[in-house]
Amino acid sequence: MHHPLSRRLPLLAGLALVALAALALSLTVGSVAIPPEQLWRLLWQDDGSVPARILHDLRLPRTLTAFFIGGLLGVAGVLMQVLLRNPLADPYVLGVSGGAAVAVLLAMLLGLSAAWYTPVAFSGALASILLLFTLAHREEWNAMRLLLTGIVLAAGWSAFISLVLSLAPAGRLPGMLFWLMGDLSDALQPLLPGLVLAMALVTSLSLAPRLNLVVRGALRARALGVELRPLRIQVYLLASLLTATAVSLAGTIGFIGLVAPHLTRLLIGGDHRLLLPGAALTGGSLLLLADTAARTLVAPMQLPVGVLTALLGVPLFLYLLNRTPGRGS
Amino acid sequence: MSSGELLVLEQVQLRRGTRLLCKGLELAISPGECWGILGPNGAGKSTLLQAMAGLEPVAAGRIFFDGRELAEWQRRTLARELGLLFQLDEENLTSTLFETVLGGRHPHLGTFGWETARDLEIAREAVRMVGLEALAGRSPHTLSGGERQRMEIAALLAQSPRLALLDEPTNHLDPGQQVAMLKLLKQRFTSQGRAMVVVLHDLNLALAFCERLLLLRGDGNWRAGSRQKTGTPEQFSWLYRHPVRRCSELEEECLSFL
Secondary structure, eight states, X not given: OOOTTTTTHHHHHHHHHHHHHHHHHHHHOSSSOOOHHHHHHHXXXXXXXXXXXXXXXXXXXXXXXXXXXXHHHHHHHHHHHHHTTOTTOOTTTTSHHHHHHHHXXXXXXXXXXXXXXXXXXXXXXXXXXXXXXXXXXXXXOOHHHHHHHHHHHHHHHHHHHHHHHHHSOGGGHHHHHHHHHOOOTTOOOOHHHHHHHHHHHHHHHHHHHHXXXXXXXXXXXXXXXXXXHHHHHHHXXXXXXXXXXXXXXXXXXXXXXXHHHHHHHHHHXXXXXXXXXXXXXXXXXXXXXXXXXXXXXTTTSOOOHHHHHHHHHHHHHHHHHHHSTTTOO | OOTTOSEEEEEEEEEETTEEEEEEEEEEEOTTOEEEEEOOTTSSHHHHHHHHTTSSOOSEEXXXXXXXXXXXXXXXXXXXXXXXXOOOOOOOSSOOHHHHHHGGGGGGSOTTOOOOHHHHHHHHHHHHHTTOGGGTTSOGGGSOHHHHHHHHHHHHHHHOOXXXXXXXXXXXXXXXXXXXXXXXXXXXHSSTTOEEEEEOSOHHHHHHHOSEEEEEOSSBOEEEEEHHHHOSHXXXXXXXXXXXXXXXXXXXXXXXXX
């Protein structure tokens, strides 16, 4: 007798292949095209040539960073959708990105150098996570209350962002707007998001069997021995930290965290043991493709990748929604 | 308390808001027993069942499983011993009937929750016992109410607890299936040191399957005991505040699937 997941494992492998193809595409195209047949050799052998320098100093770090950040958003999206029992939830719905944005914009307003943006954004996100945690912790961990509190908090941050933007001198506005739209052009540190993603996958896979029961009903999960409160707190903190990492490195990149979970669910089903790694691969591939487009479409100019993910994401999401009438997922 | 009893209730009081549902409830459930809980709507039958599973706090009193108070049990360990069939709550959109039944094995799995060949076999056998093997690959939301109820029964069979707490297991089932499923549940959960408690609305089913009955009136009063003592028309008339008669006293036709 086969395990019900054994038939779907090849689909996960298929997603991994798509991810590899996206990685290869991103590494080969750009201002200097690197022919695919040379890519493999140049990857392992930095011969000091211009293509090799571009590959190792710019394209490889950016490609990996984009992929990992997309993966973080995909995993965070799945976790938020389970936590809030809402298919419309995305990693930003609870205001993590708003807290990060306010902190970064204030840093920009004060004229801090770009090196500060990541730690400042992370602190802002962390402050928002802890604020919501304190607000939600008083009562029972109820999905609806958490969602409403988070949405109100996000609205508060959004008002703050508008305030900072309206007070900012004109010269600083383009940089601020770029950051707000999500931008990967300074994201050249794959190590941090890569490590966080690996940690996230291991942790979330250990939660996956319990998440499978939770989506089938809270009472069922409790009757089968799942302690909901600690599980919800873990999921909230994990999803929020993943989002904080992504936001502090690349700003608010929309739609990946919403589309990747749904797309993956349609492809390989709702079992979180496959869905979580699958959403990491899908999210990574989607963001990578969007980022490749963002830096090549109007080269040498770069578009903010968040604009492209939204442009890709909106029709994709509408298509998915109409393909499955009445299912809402 | 003697060591043979699975579940013991001591002076249990149930409330909903300010309303007293039952007070001073004393009950001892021993292996091999099938208890029926009867009572009007809102009398606290489901609440009592969830309290027995340790999922709802009681207003007063104590509940012991296997000699230890419920609160002292680790939930996961308890879930191997004590199972609950509840009235359908939410549905998952992206799994199959078989995977939902397999979910019943959760308390028995290791850290990363990967089911072994044995777990798969147990779940498959459970699906077969409720007669749903043809629908095993279907998504639960495409099933009829009765099929979903049988899926839930299969999940409980797969969980294989020592004490089964069943909240209206005959809901949505046609009369033939009601009898068939109760037979199946009784066969599984009154042998090998197991016991079951079942909430029912059909008096005839309760009389046919349960040797002991708990009558919850919802106003604080309750009666418990053997079927002979508590299963009479007089007792049911008291319970439902409505005259209950035997079929033999009726002149019209009175049919039964039993």
